[in-house]
Amino acid sequence: MAMVAFCGLRRDEAARIGRAVLPRHFFRAAADVPALEAVGALPEGVKVAAVTRSFPAVMVDAFLTEYVGFDVVVGAEVKGGARYVTGVMEGGELDTERLGLALKRTEKKKKKDYPRPMVFHDGRLAFTPTPAAVLAMYIYLPFAVALAVVRIAIYVLLPWRLSSVVAGLTGVRVRVIGPTPTPAAAEDGAAAAEPRGGRLYACNHRTLLDPVGIACALRRPVAAVTYSLSRLSEVLSPIPLRRLTRSRDEDRRRMSSMLARGDVVVCPEGTTCREPYLLRFSPLFAELAAEVTPVAVDARTAVFYATSPSPVAKSFDSVHFLMNPRPEYIVQFLEAVNTESGKSSIEVANEVQRALASALGFEGTALTRKDKYLLLAGNEGVVKTK
Template sequence: MAAKAFFKFFLFFFRILLKGIRNQRSFHRKGNSHGPLHQLQRCHSSLVPMCKLEELSQQTLVCDVEGALLKSNSTFPYFMLVAFEGGGILRAFLLLVFYPLLCFVSEEMALKVMVFVSFCGIKEEDFRVGRSVLHKFFLEDVSLESFEVLMRAGRRVGVSGLPRVMVETFLKEYLKVEVVVGRELKMVCGYYVGLMEDERIMMKDGFDLEAVFGDEKTSCDVVGIGSFNNSIIDHHLFSQCKELYRVTETDKRNCHSLPSKNYPRPLIFHDGRLAFIPTPLATLAMFMWVPFGFLLAIFRVLVALSLPYMIALPILSFTGLKLRLKKPNSSPSVSTSNLKKSRGTLYACNHRTLLDPLYLSVALNKPLTAVTYSLSRVSELLAPIKTVRLTRNREEDREMMDKKLRQGDLVICPEGTTCREAFLLRFSPLFVELSDEIVPVAMRTHVSMFHGTTAGGLKCLDPLFFLMNPFPAYEVELLETVVKESDEKSSIDLANFVQGQIGGALGFECTRLTRKDKYLMLAGNEGVVSADTRPQKEVKSEKIRDEILRS
């Protein structure tokens, strides 16, 4: 009887817990839906009636970020990203352990707990998750209908109940929001202590729109978009609104995601290890997978290092690794001129992970020498193929690559760094000066749990994280050989042509951005560790970010 009673109690508790997890509450105290505010005006295609949309270009729009702009009602995934990417796996596990308790406390208390666990002890100077990680996930959660209303406004003000450091980059740099109002975090000696300013102070703070925009008419032409169940609607800025439109839960369920082609500014660079939205259930699945995934990655590495390709390939395929090779109708071969000169074949590929040269070598079933701009000592020691580190001195690098090309086949990634999105960085023209024939190679990768690249983390762990994915996939496509027929084309034009060939095969957009641009945006450095010049590079990173985003 005792066992039966215990089982019933356990089943009852489990049902309550599962219901709380499925609901994924937004962790904001419900606001009062009554008061001197206008009722939501409904229409079929947008949040604001069409007759009002035309007037927005002359008005200031105050937008509730979590309640109206984002589709999801849960802010837990964003704090999990801060905890995992900014604090490490142990901090992320601690936040997950607290999640069941968060479902049974007040929403303001739940928010305070998540902020404390995620931010406590993190140095303000080193916190880059808001700039390099969160904006991607925020953009994927934006409602298309709310976005269209936001873009029609003449001036935009974003009001959020989250810490300002989490949402400021996303709103200002990617949604063109002029003013961001959010919770401020308290600091001691440059470190976050995990505490926020009092919510009542934020609600009553005398924020003057006229002083910010320098226009006396601003306060007269203010329109707001909020939510029925979000306490941020009580912010004093919404009390200044001439009209206020409220988003219901039905509106949120029926809204559409913002397509990437509609982003005001393209999402080219982002960092972080997690390749999925870390909802509570998805995060739990990740932690259950990590021990097995780590052992599986070690096994995959040992098989690749110790066995010949022909034997290792079936075993690795059985463990979940996928490799697909696509060749052109006429297979690339070494020309007669190259045979006379006893030179190898030069392969130029786009850069997705550090494993690009290795997968190409396995796909072709022949040894290659990989030329890299930056490679950790650990990866260099464990690499099953020859690797050569560039010195960044043009003449020395050219002589070294020419020497290696005379000894055998050579593979180079002219971008100089990886890019996760459907964009190609500028190709360095040095490689086209080494050979009269170049074989372009288009690389595609797919991961479901962890990214195998990083700008601000430990690069020696990149292959490990890639191999920890349940089913990491690579597609290697050999393109038609590019032959340098004459010297009429400059090396820059030929490099751009090769970039265009690879971009066309992948469906990627070619850019003029470089490795330096990426690291200045994501890590605040140029990709080379140099402690004595770091403050100067931090200043440069802000300038280069503005230049890139404007372009």
Template sequence: MAVTGDVEVFPTVDKCSSEGRETHTVVADLDGTLLRGRSSFPYFALIAFEGGGVLRLLFLLLASPIIGLLYYLVSESAGIQLLIFASIAGMRVANIESVAQAVLPKFYASDLHPESWRVFSACRRRCMLTANPRIMVEPFLKDYLGVDAVIGTEIQTYRGHATGLVRRPGVLVGAEKATALQRVFGEESPEIGLGDRKTDYPFMKLCQEGYVVPSSPQVEAVRREQLPKPIVFHDGRLVQKPTPVLALLTVLWIPVGFLLACLRIAAGALLPMPLVYYAFWALGVRVIVKGTPPPPADKSSSRSGVLFACSHRTLLDPIFLSTALGRPIAAVTYSVSRLSEILSPIRTVPLTRDRARDAAMIKSLLQQGDLVICPEGTTCREPFLLRFSALFAELTDEIVPVAMENRMTMFHGTTATGWKGMDPFYFFMNPSPAYQVTFLSKLPRELTCAGAKSSHEVANYIQKLIAATLSYECTTFTRKDKYRALAGNDGTVASKPNKAQYTKLMGC
């Protein structure tokens, strides 16, 4: 460390060797250091929107000019204090924890600084020292990056709600970071300290080596495969990280988007199915059809209807399949909200999760005509397919695999923790959503149960076929694994796999 006057000048992080650090301890700041972006606003905006709704996000946006003035003209601590207050005051602590567990990790993981991560990941003991609320960052840091200790700002709570104030000693910036570090490490001096601004210098001076991370948001983020644990499941409505501009556009678009969604849903529910394709196209919804769809089932024939086995992207999969076919196809589903059932232009039949009853019901429906089922049982936003249920394969040899893929630029059309009845609205609130429906060839008889294949062999074959078509990977993760993971249940392999377990789990 060089000294010029009263200002310490630390070398940049690219000068730090990551060799021989297996026994060392590293202490790092978060925003601008371990993350490329120096602003924590997008993550507070996610907490505000996902945990409190659009009005909370609007309140945060209105407070942003004051937050900026306090941050730059008064003190960093005062600006962060108001940012915390505007984002979470009055919010249920359980909602903050849910967003921190199921929503934020996806966005944090896409913003890791490669040079900081190179050094950080090389050390045996990893400590994070941040001005952000600990409750907000700890799930990602501990569950996905293997951080041993998270020292952050502690928020005040009252009867299960956040007050928006912080506990003593206040927001961890400047000298408070150094004090907090001494409280945890005592006389021990960590080997490496990483920071990105002058207010990080006090804690960096307590480390044996200190390195500054230059501001370089254009640098390419750490790739998915370099993370200790991949993020397979995540939740939340927003597709993109809400920078101030995007957050403002989101707030302004929602009233317009909701009216547009109502119009699109009305067109799909009220118009004859042969016209829905053209109505969607006129309203900005793109339906792309690939492959050759089979003809309608002949009701006079003794043969059962065709069973369409689809990958599962949103609750709207059966509707867009029907749109692509130009005729309504009945669908069986594990769960559907009352609102979705009312608005649906096709017949939906809920499964009971009783294998014998469900099998009898599906056979009966196939005798009446074609049927669509999503054997994954739930949705996954990453390019993965979950394990297919083998139940459908036992019931018919008339199976047509269908690869479903969609495009959403603003809102996700599916959620695990939110109100499922709003899923169709959020999908149709996107400015120009799209669905691609790819019909694959009907399974030859020798590859079905009628050809002496087991139901699991049939299900696995279809899963691999669809995954190859979409360039996805197929996994053995199940519907239950998804909800356990999003709930932060670390007692299951699927919710917290290490690298070796994940490698073993991937593939059918």
């Protein structure tokens, strides 16, 4: 397994995989292991070391130290040069002197620091990569690519009311919970003297296709704003997308301009999160309209995750979602929140976050997109375009 996972990788990339990708799979395999509870039950002053013989230390170090609570991990390393690794594990028995030295150099963690919940992780595989499962995935892969191409063509070429029905025949499912809002312009009747503009929807961010899922639920097109939009994602999108600049005044101008022309979907988290957590909401959206409609969305996939922090890989996020056999979106429109009730924009943003967390059964956090990308990719998550 070490050979397959690490052969030819740069050392820093191998460490990133051990930190960002593998912990999710180890969590699935170790969910019922008694050691996970035993570590936390040890006395405060005891240092705990994990000794690994089956895996190189780089594969399990982050999982055992950051999510289980071990103070240090000692085991075989992978061979290689100064920059690249071969994937071959160093042989030999564990040196007890080396173990003692590692414990001596390691500071005891405070109990409040572990175990950490797993909020962020990377990797495309949404299943545990056992040999049989990986073989089945490779057999399915050619069909998955063809299926994604057909589904993209359906959404791009067909009208909205027809595309959702035809896409459903290929296995794509959009499930709507509760009633859907009417267009903002229709609320005051067709004879309204002045156009009201569009409705502002604020949703949690699961994949790049969140606004598309909302549009399918509404059965009408909406516009969306996003950070780090790649050129490929922009070309493949069946709805208008606008890239944000991170300049508050410019972003406000762009979003207000789009809202004046029709419905707009904004993801205040600024980045996706796969696990049942909500990141901190940026309050800018709460300053754009008299009311905001929160939308709780959840994306379910069985084979491929549709998110990635890599600037190149994230261009294919939508493709990977549509490569799943039966991808599903669950959309729930919540009661509109008044932004002119005297509360600050930050308080409104927190209120929307709490409403979405309650509807989804998720947990709200104060983490940001910067926290995610620094942990998973070592950057701030910006896709540069020419």
